[in-house]
Amino acid sequence: QVQLVQSGAEVKKPGASVKVSCKASGYTFTSYDINWVRLATGQGLEWMGWMNPNSGNTGHAQKFQGRVTMTRDTSIGTAYLELSSLRSEDTAVYYCARRNQWLAIDYWGQGTLVTVSS
Amino acid sequence: QSVLTQPPSVSGAPGQRVTFSCTGSSSNIGAGYDVHWYQQLPGTAPKLLIYGNNNRPSGVPDRFSGSKSGTSASLAITGLQPEDEADYYCQSYDSSLSVVFGTGTKVTVL
Numbered sequence: 001q002v003q004l005v006q007s008g009a010e011v012k013k014p015g016a017s018v019k020v021s022c023k024a025s026g027y028t029f030t031s032y033d034i035n036w037v038r039l040a041t042g043q044g045l046e047w048m049g050w051m052n053p054n055s056g057n058t059g060h061a062q063k064f065q066g067r068v069t070m071t072r073d074t075s076i077g078t079a080y081l082e083l084s085s086l087r088s089e090d091t092a093v094y095y096c097a098r099r100n101q102w103l104a105i106d107y108w109g110q111g112t113l114v115t116v117s118s
Numbered sequence: 119q120s121v122l123t124q125p126p127s128v129s130g131a132p133g134q135r136v137t138f139s140c141t142g143s144s145s146n147i148g149a150g151y152d153v154h155w156y157q158q159l160p161g162t163a164p165k166l167l168i169y170g171n172n173n174r175p176s177g178v179p180d181r182f183s184g185s186k187s188g189t190s191a192s193l194a195i196t197g198l199q200p201e202d203e204a205d206y207y208c209q210s211y212d213s214s215l216s217v218v219f220g221t222g223t224k225v226t227v228l
Contacts, residue, residue, distance in 0.1 A: 035217065037164075037217075037219075039158075044207065044219060044220070044221050044222040045156075045158075045164065045207050045209075045219040045222070046219065047216065047217035047218070047219060050217070059215070059216070061216060062216075095163055095164070097164075100169075102152065102154075102169045102170045102173075103152065103154075103211065104152075104154040104166055104169035104170065104209075105154070105156070105164075105166060105209070106166050106169070106175065108163035108164055108165070109163065110163060111163055
């Protein structure tokens with residue numbers, strides 16, 4: 001069965017960077033885009049960006065320009081999200097998710113809580 | 119930053135039918151992009167509920183249905199059940215092929 005398993009919770013200080021991993025299993029990792037979405041308390045879902053694991057091509061929301069990096073290691077079927085220059089407003093649960101041929105997001109990781117606090 | 123607008127909340131008694139909208143514009147839903155819907159139960163990851171405007175993934179009850187017209191879409195839940203109490207989000211794309219989510223609707227079962 002398709003599974004996306006994310007790394008554990010992180011606590012970071014303002015100005016630091018965080019790197020979240022997302023290990024895929026149960027399907028061919030390079031066949032489906034991975035998207036990153038976050039949910040802050042009291043807010044709605046916010047799309048951050050996408051990555052094609054086959055080509056490594058990425059795209060991201062303008063809001064995260066210059067702060068977000070999405071990479072992958074195809075040998076272990078794992079995608080990574082790195083967010084830099086963290087501020088308190090970046091405190092949220094971060095999800096990786098697979099996008100299917102209908103461009104719907106059909107499988108989600110369990111989420112990684114990132115807390116930014118001094 | 120959401121560009122798709124949903125009502126903040128809707129409520130209904132068990133067994134009732136509820137519907138709510140997802141309103142976009144000519145640069146997203148109105149441009150012909152499909153709408154997808156997600157259900158998020160408290161403390162869990164979102165779950166795909168409807169894809170391609172009106173299709174249900176395997177395992178999603180037929181109590182859930184979606185539709186799209188013009189620059190908006192709707193989700194209907196018939197025979198509302200206590201386990202349907204959750205947050206619901208619509209999702210589409212904009213002209214730059216960026217993912218756009220709705221503002222979210224909290225469904226309360228009275």
